[in-house]
Amino acid sequence: MSYFGDIAKAVSTISTGMKITFAHFKNVGKNKGTFTTQYPKETLTAPAFSRQQLHNNIDDCIGCKKCAMACPVDCIDIVTVKAGADELSDCSDGTKRRLHLTVYDIDMAKCMFCGLCTYPCPTHCLTINDDHNFIKFERSELKYKFSAYSPEDVVRIEKEAAEREVIAKAEKAAKAKAKAEAAAKKKAAEVAKAKAEAEKVETAPEPEKTEPKAKTEPVAKTQVEQVVEVKKEEVKLPVAEAKENEAKAEEIKPTEDASKEANSDNETKES
Amino acid sequence: MTPEEIFNKLKDKFGESKILSVHNNESAEVDICDPFINIEPLAMTEVAKFLKNDSELAFDQCCCISGVDLGDDLQAVYHLYSFNQKHKICLKATTNRENPAIGTTALTWGISGWLERETYDMFGIIFKNHPDHRRILLEEDWEGYPLRKDYEFPRYWRGMEVTPEEDYGTD
Amino acid sequence: MEQIKTDLMTINMGPQHPSTHGVLRLELKTDGEIVDSCRPYLGYLHRCFEKHCESLDYLKIVPFTDRMDYLAAMNNNWAFALAVEKMMGIEVPEKCEYLRVIVSELNRIASHIIAFGTFGLDIGAFTPFLLAFNQRELIFDLLEEASGARMLYNYIWVGGVARDVTSEWLKKVKGFCESYKPVINEIDDLLSYNKIFVSRAANVGIVPKDLAIDYGFTGPNLRGSGIEFDLRKDEPYSIYDKFDFDVPIGSGEEGTLGDCWDRYMCRIRETRESIKIIEQALEGISLEGDIYEAVPKNFNKMPKGEVYVRSETPRGEMGIYIVSEGGKAPTPYRCKVRSPAFCALSILEKIAKGVMISDIIVILGSIDIVLGEVDR
Amino acid sequence: MDNIFLWIAITLGAMVGLVSVVGIVSIYLERKISAFMQDRLGPMEVGFGSLVNAIAGKEVLREGRIGLAQSLADGLKLLQKEDIIPDGADKFLFKLAPMIVFAGTFSTFAALPLAEYFIPADVNIGLFYILAISSFGVSGILMAGWSSNNKWGLLGSLRSTAQMVSYEIPVGVSLVSIVMLTGTLSMKGIVVAQEGWFWNWHLFGAVGHHGLIGFVLLPMMVINFIAYFIGSLAETNRAPFDIPEAESELVAGYHTEYTGMRFAIFFLAEYGAIFVGNAIAVALFLGGWYSGIPAIDQANIPGIAPLVFILKTFVLIFVVMWIRWTLPRLRVDQLMTLCWKYLIPFTLFTFFSVAIYKVFIV
Numbered sequence A: 001m002s003y004f005g006d007i008a009k010a011v012s013t014i015s016t017g018m019k020i021t022f023a024h025f026k027n028v029g030k031n032k033g034t035f036t037t038q039y040p041k042e043t044l045t046a047p048a049f050s051r052q053q054l055h056n057n058i059d060d061c062i063g064c065k066k067c068a069m070a071c072p073v074d075c076i077d078i079v080t081v082k083a084g085a086d087e088l089s090d091c092s093d094g095t096k097r098r099l100h101l102t103v104y105d106i107d108m109a110k111c112m113f114c115g116l117c118t119y120p121c122p123t124h125c126l127t128i129n130d131d132h133n134f135i136k137f138e139r140s141e142l143k144y145k146f147s148a149y150s151p152e153d154v155v156r157i158e159k160e161a162a163e164r165e166v167i168a169k170a171e172k173a174a175k176a177k178a179k180a181e182a183a184a185k186k187k188a189a190e191v192a193k194a195k196a197e198a199e200k201v202e203t204a205p206e207p208e209k210t211e212p213k214a215k216t217e218p219v220a221k222t223q224v225e226q227v228v229e230v231k232k233e234e235v236k237l238p239v240a241e242a243k244e245n246e247a248k249a250e251e252i253k254p255t256e257d258a259s260k261e262a263n264s265d266n267e268t269k270e271s
Numbered sequence B: 001m002t003p004e005e006i007f008n009k010l011k012d013k014f015g016e017s018k019i020l021s022v023h024n025n026e027s028a029e030v031d032i033c034d035p036f037i038n039i040e041p042l043a044m045t046e047v048a049k050f051l052k053n054d055s056e057l058a059f060d061q062c063c064c065i066s067g068v069d070l071g072d073d074l075q076a077v078y079h080l081y082s083f084n085q086k087h088k089i090c091l092k093a094t095t096n097r098e099n100p101a102i103g104t105t106a107l108t109w110g111i112s113g114w115l116e117r118e119t120y121d122m123f124g125i126i127f128k129n130h131p132d133h134r135r136i137l138l139e140e141d142w143e144g145y146p147l148r149k150d151y152e153f154p155r156y157w158r159g160m161e162v163t164p165e166e167d168y169g170t171d
Numbered sequence C: 001m002e003q004i005k006t007d008l009m010t011i012n013m014g015p016q017h018p019s020t021h022g023v024l025r026l027e028l029k030t031d032g033e034i035v036d037s038c039r040p041y042l043g044y045l046h047r048c049f050e051k052h053c054e055s056l057d058y059l060k061i062v063p064f065t066d067r068m069d070y071l072a073a074m075n076n077n078w079a080f081a082l083a084v085e086k087m088m089g090i091e092v093p094e095k096c097e098y099l100r101v102i103v104s105e106l107n108r109i110a111s112h113i114i115a116f117g118t119f120g121l122d123i124g125a126f127t128p129f130l131l132a133f134n135q136r137e138l139i140f141d142l143l144e145e146a147s148g149a150r151m152l153y154n155y156i157w158v159g160g161v162a163r164d165v166t167s168e169w170l171k172k173v174k175g176f177c178e179s180y181k182p183v184i185n186e187i188d189d190l191l192s193y194n195k196i197f198v199s200r201a202a203n204v205g206i207v208p209k210d211l212a213i214d215y216g217f218t219g220p221n222l223r224g225s226g227i228e229f230d231l232r233k234d235e236p237y238s239i240y241d242k243f244d245f246d247v248p249i250g251s252g253e254e255g256t257l258g259d260c261w262d263r264y265m266c267r268i269r270e271t272r273e274s275i276k277i278i279e280q281a282l283e284g285i286s287l288e289g290d291i292y293e294a295v296p297k298n299f300n301k302m303p304k305g306e307v308y309v310r311s312e313t314p315r316g317e318m319g320i321y322i323v324s325e326g327g328k329a330p331t332p333y334r335c336k337v338r339s340p341a342f343c344a345l346s347i348l349e350k351i352a353k354g355v356m357i358s359d360i361i362v363i364l365g366s367i368d369i370v371l372g373e374v375d376r
Numbered sequence D: 001m002d003n004i005f006l007w008i009a010i011t012l013g014a015m016v017g018l019v020s021v022v023g024i025v026s027i028y029l030e031r032k033i034s035a036f037m038q039d040r041l042g043p044m045e046v047g048f049g050s051l052v053n054a055i056a057g058k059e060v061l062r063e064g065r066i067g068l069a070q071s072l073a074d075g076l077k078l079l080q081k082e083d084i085i086p087d088g089a090d091k092f093l094f095k096l097a098p099m100i101v102f103a104g105t106f107s108t109f110a111a112l113p114l115a116e117y118f119i120p121a122d123v124n125i126g127l128f129y130i131l132a133i134s135s136f137g138v139s140g141i142l143m144a145g146w147s148s149n150n151k152w153g154l155l156g157s158l159r160s161t162a163q164m165v166s167y168e169i170p171v172g173v174s175l176v177s178i179v180m181l182t183g184t185l186s187m188k189g190i191v192v193a194q195e196g197w198f199w200n201w202h203l204f205g206a207v208g209h210h211g212l213i214g215f216v217l218l219p220m221m222v223i224n225f226i227a228y229f230i231g232s233l234a235e236t237n238r239a240p241f242d243i244p245e246a247e248s249e250l251v252a253g254y255h256t257e258y259t260g261m262r263f264a265i266f267f268l269a270e271y272g273a274i275f276v277g278n279a280i281a282v283a284l285f286l287g288g289w290y291s292g293i294p295a296i297d298q299a300n301i302p303g304i305a306p307l308v309f310i311l312k313t314f315v316l317i318f319v320v321m322w323i324r325w326t327l328p329r330l331r332v333d334q335l336m337t338l339c340w341k342y343l344i345p346f347t348l349f350t351f352f353s354v355a356i357y358k359v360f361i362v
Helices: A002-027 A066-070 A151-196 A206-231 A236-270 B003-014 B041-053 B112-123 C049-053 C058-066 C073-088 C094-123 C127-147 C167-192 C195-201 C209-214 C219-224 C260-284 C340-345 C357-366 C371-375 D002-037 D048-056 D070-080 D091-111 D126-134 D137-147 D151-182 D187-192 D207-235 D260-285 D294-298 D304-324 D332-361
Strands: A053-056 A076-082 A099-107 A126-129 A143-145 B019-023 B036-039 B061-069 B073-082 B087-096 B101-103 B126-128 C009-013 C025-031 C034-041 C304-313 C316-325 C334-338
Touching: A002 C127, A002 C167, A002 C195, A002 D002, A002 D304, A053 A099, A066 A076, A076 A151, A099 A151, B003 B019, B003 B036, B003 B041, B036 B041, B041 B073, B041 B087, B041 B101, B061 B112, B061 C304, B061 C316, B061 C334, B073 B112, B073 C316, B087 B101, B112 B126, B112 C340, C009 D151, C025 C357, C034 C357, C049 C058, C049 C334, C058 C073, C073 C094, C073 C304, C073 C316, C094 C127, C094 C167, C094 C195, C094 C260, C094 C357, C127 C167, C167 C260, C195 C260, C195 C357, C195 D332, C209 C219, C219 C260, C219 C316, C219 C340, C260 C357, C316 C340, C334 C340, C340 C371, D002 D070, D002 D091, D002 D260, D002 D304, D070 D260, D091 D126, D091 D137, D091 D260, D126 D151, D126 D187, D126 D260, D137 D151, D137 D260, D151 D187, D151 D207, D151 D260, D151 D332, D187 D260, D207 D260, D207 D304, D207 D332, D260 D304, D294 D304
Parallel strands: B036 B087, B101 B126
Antiparallel strands: A053 A126, A076 A099, A099 A143, B019 B036, B061 B073, B073 B087, C009 C025, C025 C034, C304 C316, C316 C334
């Protein structure tokens, strides 16, 4: 009869269940009796590679920005400035460092702890470690700044870099000028030859000549832009602008000459 | 059944105006592709009914309906599976962007109701004769269809800032 | 006698309700305790996964797939990796395949533990839930040791896995398999066959075979309705064809075929099968070889085309539909996820008519939804 | 006159103390027992020393505590919490409800026979009084659910009402058997009838009344006891009959909207009711304050009688908690099925058996 059968079944299944809970009740305190970890007294040990917090060993970082590119949520912010020769020591694995890291910020508030940034790191300086105690009261405090430089250092480094840049540009420009002049002379000779033969030359010589201009100018600009963006300090700006003007002034001269010559070439061609 | 057989069967039943073409792996313009059949969008309802009820085809489950924004057109991609015959097929219905309309399959497969609602929600494809044609994931008064390629994220919604100022207009 | 006018009461269940398994809102119209209609409202956890995908490259999408079904992140990773691998024609090293099987089956157990644990909790049995959770904790310890994270692993990459494991880890997995078996028997005794539990779960929320297929049931839900269909068996991907395991199906032994108890029991039995698979995989695996061998350096060689790949996650068939524009764009043009919980939830409207409020909770618990995956 | 007021004051004070102590101890036990059954440790941080230190602003030591003061600390915490009254609530009833529920429990303590010399009010209809007053609390629950203007609350209170009204019947009928045997409604009288060895307890039949032939009633009394125990579980809304506050269905049932001290009062009343329910079982079936061994009872050790009584009650309370942390919850209709189709027929059967025994056998 299902009526009494139901009762029997209920009694038996319920008593089975109660036996099990009582067994657990008895086992408390015995080995493996409880799963509780009493947190402040005992702590669990996470594996060493547990993904909790990003850490960058800034002395080994070469500023390649591979980590920033690998990050799905763009939480790594890197600004680099070119360093002079032998200004920086090598990494611990012997890789040459050529860039000053003026900004290396990781916003842990944005971080999704995927660890993807640590894999492409060529010097293994960016690691994700098991340090999980980084509770903060403000979201802004979760922005970890790894750069080893103080703001003053950054100003100095940028200034030096800009100076070097100017020198390098000047050298480059001089080289380019020399090259351009040589080429122009050659071309002029050729043109003269061609004129003499009274034929129009199809290939225009401009690309070769304007190449140095196209290359140098954007670099200089972006450098200045970065300075303006990153620093946003009123004091810094005039210096940078002055540098920019200087750079331009020096730069314009040779290119003007070159373009003049090119123009004259064109004119001559057209005429 | 192979996609060709299904295609031929459908073409015999509905004619060329409704069953447009069949594509296979050998298709030239793509490297990898599951075979699929192009269907005239408004014929979807009857084609679906036939696909389910025909004993040889017996596509009893609609696995997935995905919308795709093709630029000029909007497309709904149906992946069907038959537990009975253990075969599957992919259908595509392409409709124009200005007035997107596809015949519903919600009356044929129960699950289509929600999948089509999701497609409507994200792409704005109208499914004709859908019994419960509402948005599903977004709020009912949300403007625009987010998965369209030309969707612009709103700055505010109901007075709440939904896109931070620095991100607005950049994406 | 004057006619007494009665009206239906509208109750808002959720989004903050203990038993909606996340932020799901159900609008119930009830006549006392009897539910007249139930209308789910979704989207409270919508995080634009599909839109994100369109601007992320394939490797970066993997951590986002973790966040869809956060209870079975490994299986999600794998589903996505399978789709991209199929597109790029990547052959995954055998060692990686074994590792993937082990970690995703472990995660399947963890996910089923939540499923049947919270199902018991919904019915009011607190203890089995916590006893099961202890095992989940052990699984998480193992997975943390393998991947470095406890829930959102980002472990199964396209073409390989993220970290290598040691032979000690394999031993620990073996130990876990041993310790898990008595626990599941204990839960069977404590909960599964308990008279009260059976009377609550059996004959409730019956989904017959045809309705289950029609409403897109997959995975344990579908098998609970008595259909023997498992993608691991019927469309074996990866190396699942190497393993010997059963596909448990519902039989209606305590009530009607396809009721909540059958779906629950399917999950319990499936964990046993997962243990079997893990044990076989532990025997088959060899730790030689490079795991990064097949991981693509970049996705510039992504072919143009589209692919729909389905794989068996704990909640059922997860389909990934990827449309790629080809070489120059290393991001998917369109990435759609067919989420099993979303499809399974759609049946609620249909079967919630005429049941009691308590049964709504039971039905919801038995189809095992994860709102992170429903809304994506 | 002075004496009477003093007596009333002492009695009330003792009762308030008893209710609070019982509540606090039961809550602590509940936490520990549930934790141990689930392989946890339960409260481990708050001890009495640390509570005192924390209040005095001294350093709080962490060693050697097992959380003894946890319920006290929780009570202090609840006292400080904001008292929220929902906008649409019926404020008067909302405030009144917890008091009525508490009063319903509190008043029943008056007739509890803790010892022969310690019954606050030994009325000759003691049992009747307890049953009547303890069901008085249901009106408070109904008030709480209705006045908080919350549909979950309303559903919870309606469930609770239906449940309590139904379960009054098996509880009442099962107790009537005892009353028939002893011929008195006085709690003291019923307990005194079970004096002597433990087989004189009503659980084992009517040996105390009629000698060996009383063993005939053993199965009847066991059924009565179980029926009463199940009924009292349901009356106090305990699992597996906690459907009025089923947290997974109704959020928290009738006290969904209650916060702070009002919630604490509900909580305390619930545990008080559990104590009373089990105390009745002890008094009627398990020999009350008698330890079951005459030598101990006759030794006249001061305080042994109430101790025995409370100890027995807490053993039953342990079983209540044990059941709670093992079993799932019933559904509303199943709860009614259990009452009307199982408990009531069984208790009626025992009722008639005892009546037949009383009329024809003895």
